Structures are given as C-alpha cells and as structure tokens.
Amino acid sequence: MSTKGVPTGGSDGGGVIVAQQLIKDYRRSRQRPGLLGALRGLVSRDVEEHRALDRLDLRVEPGEFVGLLGRNGAGKTTTIKLCCGLLRPSAGEVRVLGHQPWRREFAFLRRIAVVLGNKAMLWWDVSPMDSYLVHRAMYDLDHDDFARRVAGLAELLDVTTVLDVPVRQLSLGQRMKCELLAALLHRPEVLFLDEPTIGLDVVSTAAVREFLAEVNRRDRTTIVLTSHDMDDVEQLCDRVLLVDDGRLGYDGTVADLVARTSPDKELRLTFRHPPQLPAVWPRGTRMVGREGTSVELRAERDAVPALLGAAAGWGELVDLDVGDADLDQVMRDVLAGR
Amino acid sequence: MTFVYRGDFLMLQLATVLVPVISLLVWRAAVAAGADLPVDQSYLDSYFLAVSVVSMATASWTAPFLSTSIRNGELSRSLLRPASPHLDGYANNLGEKVVKLALLVPIIVVVVLVLPETPRVVGDPRHWALAVVAVVVAAVIAHCFEIACASLAFWFSDVNGFLVALELIKGVLSGAVVPLVLMPPALATALSWQPFRFFVSFPIEVATGQVAGGVAFGFAQQLGWLLVVGGLSVLLWRTGLRRYAASGA
C-alpha cells in the first residue's frame, strides 16, 4: 500500500479525523471486599457499564491545529486513544487518515505520532541520537533523509549541541524538545499531543509553542492537542473542541468560545483616591474585587458603555483596563453552567 | 487487593521451597544409584525439608535497603528520629518472617505428603529445642552481617553488585545449596570453620543431632562468630556514620 496519497473514504471528503456517532463504553467490575468477596467474585461479578463517549461526532481537516478541552474524565483522553488506535470503539466509527485506527496497520501508525506528556520515549541512559537510530529502523526511514531531518529539527528546536549527551543529563525543557524531535522524525501527518508543556519553565514553554506552530504551518501537520494550560490552547489552536460528558460541547474558534459563553468583560478601574462606590450597581454589573484605590468589575458587554459613564462620577479615574475573561475562566463558567 | 498480595507472597515461598525439593529428589537418586555418602537418606530428607525454613528464618535482606538509603541520603531522615535507625529493619524483618513461616509450613506439609516415598524426619525434641536457639543466634549474626555489608555504602558508591554476588556465595558456604557434609572431606573440614556455616547448616545439624565437631563446640564457635560479626558491624556502622555526618550528606 502506498503511504503517500491520502486514501479517500467515500463520505470522508478528505477529513483527517472523522468520527461519527462514536461510542465508547468501559466495563468495570466491582470487587467485593475480603477473601469471601474475592471467592464470590469468581462465581458472579458486579459489572458496571460506564459510557465514556456518547455518540461523539468529530471532524478535523488537514493542516488544522485543534485543541481538545474538557474536565478530567470528560472523555478527551478516550477520544485521543480512539484516534491513535489504543482503544477500539464500542459502536460508531472513527477514521484517521482513512484508516480504522484500532487495526493498528503499519501504513497507519507510520503516518501518525503521539507524544504523551509525562511518559518518556527516549531512553534515559543513552543520548537522544542513539534513540533516534532505533526510530529510524522502526519507521524504516531513509538514512540521508533521516540525517537531514534530525539536523533540521534540532536546529529549529535549538538542541543541536545536546544530541549526543545522555538524556538523564538534560534539563526538562531539553528533554521535551528531544521527545518532540523523536515524534516528528518520520514526518507524521497527524500529531497527537497530550500535555506537551507540562512542568516546563516559561522559556521552554514558549520555545515548544513556537516550534509546534512552525511545524503546523510549514509541514501542514495536523495537530491535536490536549492541555491543562489554557495559554497553550489560546496561542496555538485555530479551533477548540470541548468534550463534556462524552459529547462535543463546543466546536469553534477560541474567540467565539469566549464570546459565546462569556459575553462579560472584565474591567479594572483605578482612581486617584479611594472611590465612592454606589450602593446599587448598574444593571448587568457586579464587583469581583476591590483593593485600595482600584476596583475589579465584571459587566455584560452591553452594559459596559453605561458603566463607564457612571464610573466617572465615583472619583477621579487614573487608569482603565478592559479585557475578555481568559479561557481558564471561560472553561470554568462553561463547565459550571452544565 | 490484599488477597492478590498474599498470592504473590505465596509464590515467593513456593519458589524458596522448590530448589531444596529438587536437590532432595536428586540426592535420593544418588542414594538409589549406590553413592558412597557419609549420611543416609533420612538425614538428606530432613536436611532439605528444613533448609527452606531455616534459610528464611535466618535471612535478613536488610543490606540492599540500608545501602540504598545511605546512598540516596534517605538515612538522614531516619537518623533524626529518636529511635535507632535499625529499629524499622528489625520490626519489618520479624513481621515478615512470621507471615512467611505461616505460608511456608503448609507448603512443606504438602511436599511431605506428595513425595513418592514419605520422608522420615530424624532428631528428637531436645535437639529441636536447641536448634531453635541456634536459629535465633544465626538470625542475629546474619542481621549484623547485613548491617556490616550495608555500611560499605558509606565508602563505596555502588555496593549492590557486591551484595548480589555475596548472596550467591553465601548460599554455597552456608550449606543452603548443598549440605556441607556432602562436600569432599578435606573441603568439608575447612568449611566447618567459616562463619556462613552457622547461618543455615549448623542449626540443621543441631536439629538432626549430627553436628560435625560436637554440639557444645559448635555453639562455642557460633557465639564466637556472633562476637566477631557483631563487633565488626558496630565498628563499620559507627565509623561510617561519622564519615557520613562529616561529609554532610
């Protein structure tokens, strides 16, 4: 089978990831306590069905950078695992690059890459380069192309000088960069990232983000990312998918998500002297915090102009800051509202 | 969870019984082939049935843990506590032995029942009582020995390989692998003087009433080794600890 052309399934229409009515049930057997319970468990077992995904529809186009968000246990890990073939759907269908992932064919696995945030793929005791050579054999890479690829990615990630240093001597940031390099050696068309910046310092986080954006832009690699760091999602993803209770709760841009779920604006007003605040706030406004001469308010979008007019009467205004609630806050609101 | 855990422990005890049972069967074959041995089959049966219990009861398995805690600095924490840092080791050791014994004894009973020719166990109750004393002394020597070995970690960075090799050699010299009495005569005499004999072989010799050199002399030797090994462990531990404190690890 050719690994170059994208196989086109009838109704896929070229979508990189297409999930239809995807259902995943887990069976958990409850264990009764004690020896007697264990023995009884041999005869009959309390089996509990848990639906992790409930008729999920999903579609990701080539070259997209998608953020997958959701609470713990909402189904985002299950979604990722179904997409890279670690799990088999209970019902419904998922196709990635035209393949059914759970079949785990070489032609499929060869075209994807998965970086599981805190699980190292590189061997601690040897240099990254020694591990890359194993990848070269495993993915059947051409020697010259491999050498060029390593050099190019290493330069982009600024790890050229550490490729022959044992991994255990590298900093966390360097290690993560080397992991990313390993994941991209075989030019995957889809990259699944689970918490790529977890535990990294600010500088490394920025470098990793910049690199991922570059890979997405230059190689047109489709990237699906889950992260607890909302800044990752805000800065990188064109599109976010919010999985909640096993369903797709939201699908759209970050800006739209912010606008739709939280029309509120956050205002920070600073006065020269402690202000005379009104006993009754204007409609659609509430105070979030107060500190010395400044007040923090949250107001519905439409209420802002009126609020600003009124604020002039509370004291001499010296500074004004207006912004959208950040994604962290939005997520909290969305999830609490359910 | 605990059920599963115990299953795992049971497997470990089965493993410890397996090698002596294999040896027992092999030496029975040797007796049947007319081998010229200084002891009879009932002695061999008793020896190999007892060896797993005595090995377990006198084993200490403290050294790897202690040396690791010296190396990674965890020792500092237990030094802060008001009790001796070895107290944990003793308590853990004793508790584990009780659990292991409870699993080991039924296994040995099953072995006795399953063996094609039911073994005749030698020795009378007085010998057995003395043997218990020998086991207790052996356990103390073995524990001191482990502390002495672990103390080497104060000076050397990696002693685990040494500990594994020592464990292997100890198996032979203590008589856990082959009864020392079966060794070539000249070698057997030499082996009767070394400390490891008193870890496993000597208590079983006492139980079977066939002590090379006599019971009283044997106990005198065992106590002698207790003093030597005990003194050595105190010396190594104390000087090592002083070094540890000085380096501020």
Place this chain on the structure above:
Amino acid sequence: MSATRRGTLARHLRTWRAVLVQAVRRDAQFRAQAWTTGLVALARIVVGVIPVLVLGARTPEIGGWTARQLIAVAGCYQLVQSLLEVFVAPNLLRLSGYVRTGELDGVLIRPVDPQWFCTFRWVQPAALTGTLAGVALVVVGLGDSHPTPGGVAQAVLALLCGTVLLAAVWTNAAYLAFWFSSADFVHDLVLEAFTAGRYPVSLFPTAVRTLMIFVVPVGVASTYPVQALTRGPSAGQVVIMVGLGVVAVLVTRLHWRLAVRRYASASS
C-alpha cells in the same frame, strides 16, 4: 503480500539490531555497571554448577549419566538460561511496570509488533559472560565423547527449541501482570523451577520428569541436547520438541492478544 511480509521481517530485524547497538553503547558508557553485571552472571553459573560437581564427585554414575555428562547437562542449562538473561529477562521484568504505569501505550502506537517489541526491546549484553561459561561447561563435559553430525544437528535444534520453550513459559508467567495487580514474585518462582534443568530428567520421579518436558520444559533445553550428542539422534524427541515449540508460540501469541484486550478495556 509476501513481499510486504518480508519487508516487515527485515524492518523488525533492523530495529532489533538498533536496540542491540544502543545497549552495547550503554554498557560501554557505564563500564563499572557492565562489569558488575558480567561478573554476577559468571558467579551465578559458578555457584550453580557446584551442586552438580559435588553430585558427580560422590557418584561415578547416576541414572545412566557419568559425572562429566552431568557437567554437560548443567552447561546446556546455563547456556540457555543465560541467553534468556541477556535477551529476554530485562524485558519481562519490566512488563508489570509497563502495565501499571500505562507505558505500554507508548509501545502500542509504534509501527512494530508490540508483543515482539515487549519481548526483545531491552538487551543486557554484559550478561553474555554467562553464555560463554555455559559453552565452556558443555565443552568440558563432552570432552571424551564423539558426537555424530546428526547428533550435533539435533542438539542445536534442542537448544533452540529449549530456549524458545523456556522463554514462552516465562513470558506467559510474566503476562500475569495483566490479570493481577501484583505478581512480581512469579519471576522468582519460574526461575527457581527452571533450575531443575541443571540435572538430567532421568534423575527425577516419573511425574516430575513429565513436568520437566511438557510443563516447564527445561528437560528439552538441557537433557535433550546432551542425549543427542552422546547417544545420537532420536526422531521421537524431535517430534516432541518441535510440536511443543509450535504450541508454546501459539499459546503465547493468543495470551498476548487476550491480555492486551484486557489492558485496553481497563485503561481509560
């Protein structure tokens, strides 16, 4: 189809060569640790052969075996045992960790056969000292016999089948990690059971002898090769060991499938 399959095989062999190179480079870097591994493997063999030497010294002949042939049997056992220690053991000992921490996910997303990868990924080249010692024991033990070419061929086949069989038994035992939350001591149990292979099967009662061929087939790995070398080939043994080998590989394959299915449904 067959072309793809050949390509797959070649790729797996190249991958194996790459992990081997990696392991050698690692040992070259941690020389002290490699020496320790090598010396401990050697010590294990020396200690293991002592009971056989004592037995031989006490009995000129036992169950139709001379003292020197006993050494050859022990040598074959050590040879096979140390091959397992070099190529298989470091993998099987890691397996329960893979399952517990979910690291197996990192294997399942690779374009290689995951069972193969979980069995051969890690190599411990320094323990090859034990293999050399095993060969030396076989040579010493067989110094005065004159094997036929057919005997030699069958001995090699027996060593091969024996290695596969013991690896399969141990692997299946290691897969218990998929079914039980703690079964680490199963390795101790299996390894101690293997030590019966130091002695010829004919020294044991009939029931144990059957176990040593059909359940924990150490007899195939140690008694069969020496029998082939000293007494010539036997068609019956060839049938038994090849048949057992095929069954063992199929069972191990099936067990892996079931185990991974359980792993996938248990993780979330």
